Structures are given as structure tokens and as C-alpha cells.
Amino acid sequence: MTVGFRLDAAVLLVLVSLVLPPFCLGIRSIPATGDGMGFDRFAEAPDYRNGEGCPVSADKRVFGLKSSCDPSLVHVAMTLDSEYLRGSIAAVHSVLKHASCPENIFFHFISAEFDPASPRVLTQLVRSTFPSLNFKVYIFREDTVINLISSSIREALENPLNYARNYLGDILDLCVDRVIYLDSDLVLVDDIHKLWKTTLTGLKIIGAPEYCHANFTKYFTDTFWSDPVLSRVFGSRRPCYFNTGVMVMDLVKWREGNYRKRIENWMEIQRKKRIYDLGSLPPFLLVFAGNVEAIDHRWNQHGLGGDNVKGSCRSLHPGPVSLLHWSGKGKPWVRLDARKPCPLDYLWEPYDLYKHSNKIKTQHQPSMVFYSSTLIGYSSYL
Numbered sequence: 001m002t003v004g005f006r007l008d009a010a011v012l013l014v015l016v017s018l019v020l021p022p023f024c025l026g027i028r029s030i031p032a033t034g035d036g037m038g039f040d041r042f043a044e045a046p047d048y049r050n051g052e053g054c055p056v057s058a059d060k061r062v063f064g065l066k067s068s069c070d071p072s073l074v075h076v077a078m079t080l081d082s083e084y085l086r087g088s089i090a091a092v093h094s095v096l097k098h099a100s101c102p103e104n105i106f107f108h109f110i111s112a113e114f115d116p117a118s119p120r121v122l123t124q125l126v127r128s129t130f131p132s133l134n135f136k137v138y139i140f141r142e143d144t145v146i147n148l149i150s151s152s153i154r155e156a157l158e159n160p161l162n163y164a165r166n167y168l169g170d171i172l173d174l175c176v177d178r179v180i181y182l183d184s185d186l187v188l189v190d191d192i193h194k195l196w197k198t199t200l201t202g203l204k205i206i207g208a209p210e211y212c213h214a215n216f217t218k219y220f221t222d223t224f225w226s227d228p229v230l231s232r233v234f235g236s237r238r239p240c241y242f243n244t245g246v247m248v249m250d251l252v253k254w255r256e257g258n259y260r261k262r263i264e265n266w267m268e269i270q271r272k273k274r275i276y277d278l279g280s281l282p283p284f285l286l287v288f289a290g291n292v293e294a295i296d297h298r299w300n301q302h303g304l305g306g307d308n309v310k311g312s313c314r315s316l317h318p319g320p321v322s323l324l325h326w327s328g329k330g331k332p333w334v335r336l337d338a339r340k341p342c343p344l345d346y347l348w349e350p351y352d353l354y355k356h357s358n359k360i361k362t363q364h365q366p367s368m369v370f371y372s373s374t375l376i377g378y379s380s381y382l
Helices: 002-019 058-063 085-098 119-129 160-171 192-196 251-256 259-272 281-288 332-337 343-347
Strands: 074-080 105-112 134-140 178-182 186-188 206-208 246-250 323-325
Touching: 074 085, 074 160, 074 192, 085 105, 085 119, 085 186, 085 332, 105 119, 105 160, 119 134, 134 160, 160 178, 160 251, 160 259, 178 192, 178 251, 246 251, 259 281, 332 343
Parallel strands: 074 105, 074 178, 105 134
Antiparallel strands: 178 246, 186 323, 206 246
């Protein structure tokens, strides 16, 4: 009887592996017990709750739980790995702190298959830090993209997890028809529901702040621009640079148009001809630049990490701020720990939940007032 059960279980496991998408496996979170790797050194976040007027889902009314298919949810996708873990935790904290309806946010975390911290450990960490968070962790199979990645100007840009955003349409549940993708080196200082309400007009698949004053030609090599067939991709478009660290994505249109494959096609060309040097960004530009729903620049004050070589200090762009993004080599937690922070790194520090006895304190931190919805929340995980 026991042998028969084991055989049935083995057969079931094989069938599940065949049916599930090749890109990921969803795993449930379990109570945190500490991992022995220092990842239990995060303080538990405050319990942020919905304000008045927030929708209450039918699932929660009946079962006290929320499914990722709940239509009242705001969906946020992020990567989760040991190297950028501290940044990811701070980003989640900032989203919840400033959200008008934090209970109505569902996080989709994409974790690398071979990360030093296993997806199970990372799941435990998220649960212990945010006990009431709606979230799911997916395992990203690196062999999906590893053979398509070419060398970049910075080694960190070659991490397969950087390309997980290309596969969100395959990874996330089919009922998730829209998602906000966020990088791990940013914090929000405004209500994410405002960003969620972005309208993608016409046939546009993604929305992001555009920077049409930037020198677009520098994102591709002379080999690309001198090839009349390749460069013709922009012939009917007016392309502008946009940063892929903050995007609103229509996953219905994404799946219907098989945009994952379109991006992969350009990566395959890159393997044969050196047409760009900058990691996962250029393929997105090749597919979408010139056909992006322009979002206000306040939603991606990027470049705060400096360039991709030196990571030098930078100031904010002119105008209002809703999101601070440390794209570039320099990361605020690294510079703060090294006691060599840039002035704007102190704006990241209030969201840091890492238990560090040597955090820098200074009386010369920059002052800036942000919109904040001081609310507290409970939610559950499916």
C-alpha cells in the first residue's frame, strides 16, 4: 500500500512538471525559523491596513484569504535574490507604507533557481518580515535564458534574473492581466495605486517614463546602426529611451503578441552580432521604444546609483518625486554600510529594515517632504 502511494505520488510529480510552464514553479510560504545565513536580521515591518473606501474582495469576505486572481488587487512583480535582498525588502516596505490600500496589493517575487539562498529561505524571510503580505514566490529557471545572454559592460547586468521580466507573461497566473514591474533598488514615496491607474492607450503594451532628450544612438553599437536591415526596426517609430526598472505592463496584449519571443529574437541576433553592450535593456528598446505609453517622470527618478562604471553621486532630476531609483553601479545600502554615502542615500534609509548596529546617523541629511498614507494592514497569502 505504501509503495503504491509512493509510485502514485511520483507519477503525479512528473505530470505536474510537464503541465506547469517551463519558466517557474510557484511555492507557498511557511513560518520563518531563521536560515543561518543572516537573512533573519530584518525587523518585522509595521502592519499597514487599508483606509476608508478600499474595495473588499469576495474571496476575503468568504474565506478570509486573497487569491492572485482577485480583480481588486494591484499586482507588483519584483525579483528576489540574496544579493539585492536588502533593496527588495526596502522597496516592498516603501510600497506598503505609502499605499492607500496596502491590503489590496499582491506581490509576485521571481527567485533564481540556483541562488545561494533557496527560494524557500527567501519565502520564509518575506513572511517573517511582512507577516500579512499577499505574495507568491516563483522559481525562475535560469536555463530558460542563460544561452541567450551575452557579455555586458558590468557583470551584474549579466545575471539571468535581470531577464525574468521578459517572462512575466509566462510566469504569472493567466488571470493576472496587468502588472507593475519594479526593480529592487528603488523606493516609492507616493501611492502605488496612482501608478496602477495608468491608461495604456491604443495598442500600447507597456507604460514607462520616457526620456526623449537622451542620446538614443549610444544604446546600440556601430554594427547595429550601420546595418540597414537591423536599424530599419526604428524606421516607422520615433524611439525614446526608457528605463525598464519601472513599467506598467498589459499582460493580455503581451501574451497575445508573444512579446517574449520578440525580445528573444533580438537576443539571438546579439549573440551573432554585437549590436549592444548594456544587458537586458536594449532588447526592450528594440521592441518597444517609440511605442510606449509615456508616464510622468516623477515615477522614475532613476540614475541615483551613478553610471555603470564608477557609481558616482547624482542629484534628482527637476520636478516632483514619486519614486527614487538607484539604477547604476552604486547602491544605497552598500554606500551607507561603507560610510561613503551620497546625500540622496539617506532618503532610502528610512525604509531599510535590516538590523544593523552600525547604521550611519547624521544631522546633515537632506530634507524632503513626501506624500504618505499612514495606514496599517492585514492580508493573507495563497
